[in-house]
Amino acid sequence: MGITTKKFGKTYKGEEATLYILENKNGMKAVFSDFGAVLVQLWVPDRDGKLEDVVLGFDTLAEYEKNPTYFGSFIGRCGNRIAGAKFTINGQEYRVENNEKENCLHGGSVSYDKYMYEAETFVEEGAVSVEFSRLSPDMEQGFPGNLDITVTYTLTDENELAIEYLTVSDRDTIVNLTNHSYFNLAGHNSGSVLGQEGMIDADAFTATDKKMIPTGELTDVIGTPMDFRVRKPLSEGIESDYEAIRLGGGYDHNYALNVDGEDAQFVAELYDKKSGRLMEVYTDLPGVQIYSGNFLEAEVGKQGIVYRKRQGICFETQIYPDAINHENFPSPIVKKGQEYKTTTIYKFM
Ligand code: BGC
Numbered sequence: 001m002g003i004t005t006k007k008f009g010k011t012y013k014g015e016e017a018t019l020y021i022l023e024n025k026n027g028m029k030a031v032f033s034d035f036g037a038v039l040v041q042l043w044v045p046d047r048d049g050k051l052e053d054v055v056l057g058f059d060t061l062a063e064y065e066k067n068p069t070y071f072g073s074f075i076g077r078c079g080n081r082i083a084g085a086k087f088t089i090n091g092q093e094y095r096v097e098n099n100e101k102e103n104c105l106h107g108g109s110v111s112y113d114k115y116m117y118e119a120e121t122f123v124e125e126g127a128v129s130v131e132f133s134r135l136s137p138d139m140e141q142g143f144p145g146n147l148d149i150t151v152t153y154t155l156t157d158e159n160e161l162a163i164e165y166l167t168v169s170d171r172d173t174i175v176n177l178t179n180h181s182y183f184n185l186a187g188h189n190s191g192s193v194l195g196q197e198g199m200i201d202a203d204a205f206t207a208t209d210k211k212m213i214p215t216g217e218l219t220d221v222i223g224t225p226m227d228f229r230v231r232k233p234l235s236e237g238i239e240s241d242y243e244a245i246r247l248g249g250g251y252d253h254n255y256a257l258n259v260d261g262e263d264a265q266f267v268a269e270l271y272d273k274k275s276g277r278l279m280e281v282y283t284d285l286p287g288v289q290i291y292s293g294n295f296l297e298a299e300v301g302k303q304g305i306v307y308r309k310r311q312g313i314c315f316e317t318q319i320y321p322d323a324i325n326h327e328n329f330p331s332p333i334v335k336k337g338q339e340y341k342t343t344t345i346y347k348f349m
Pocket of ligand 1: 295
């Protein structure tokens with residue numbers, strides 16, 4: 001158990017990047033880079049204790065500087081989509097980057113995974129952590145407010161990877177932070193993830209138009225291929241002729257979780273029968289974007305492995321997409337001086 005570091009090379013701007021390798025008493029390992037505060041590797045034991053790296057990613061810093069698919073990415077200031085790349089706070093309209101046709105995706109083309117962070121490590125009884133912090137200046141990506149950001153990744157001896165986000169702004173702003181890791185419990189190099197099983201504790205999802213912008217309606221999952229209340233293979237229904245599935249090209253939807261917003265609670269799981277690896281997801285956020293890697297096309301990753309369509313699945317815990325433009329959605333507005341504090345835990349068994 002402990003934390004070690006390793007040089008990760010220089011960014012194109014000449015900054016020295018470092019990898020932080022967190023290890024628990026079971027040999028589970030999580031590797032993060034201070035460039036981007038990204039999750040680079042996650043080594044998880046199977047039922048026989050054999051470790052496998054269960055997240056898609058790259059071997060080099062240069063690849064993380066591009067990373068168009070957001071492997072392991074820390075996403076901000078506002079994850080998911082903002083319709084028309086504009087929103088209004090306190091009567092003032094703000095325009096952000098329309099990096100996905102007319103809409104803004106994940107805060108713009110330069111998301112929070114493209115900046116350097118200050119790092120600090122902590123070793124406690126049963127838990128090791130790395131804390132990344134940075135000041136996102138007023139109007140960066142077009143968002144108001146100097147935002148003080150701290151992301152803390154903790155690996156516990158209970159095989160939990162906990163992510164805590166803490167921010168404070170000096171102006172009213174919007175914040176919606178998430179992690180965009182693509183999981184494949186058989187290993188990042190094992191081909192399609194569709195043979196694995198998923199479960200999501202949600203009775204509804206946010207319906208969208210063709211451009212993946214929420215209509216404002218919540219659609220009941222009952223009787224549809226969107227229903228994951230009981231664990232089932234991801235392959236089941238992913239090719240079905242159901243409108244939402246057609247629009248997403250597979251699963252790419254925000255589930256409205258059955259949560260009370262208090263402490264992080266169990267909301268979803270992913271299971272690989274063959275290896276026996278089980279991942280449970282806990283969060284205090286109201287939504288989770290389930291994205292089944294529908295747009296992955298022959299992306300060359302770690303060890304030259306070619307990642308193909310649906311080789312990994314993301315569980316991006318979040319406030320609903322385009323929430324700023326929907327009064328009936330939980331609000332992403334964070335007032336001046338107010339803390340935005342949320343926790344998501346990926347727990348492995
Ligand atoms: C979105 C997908 C998008 C992907 C980018 C996900 O959060 O929901 O539509 O293609 O991010 O990698």
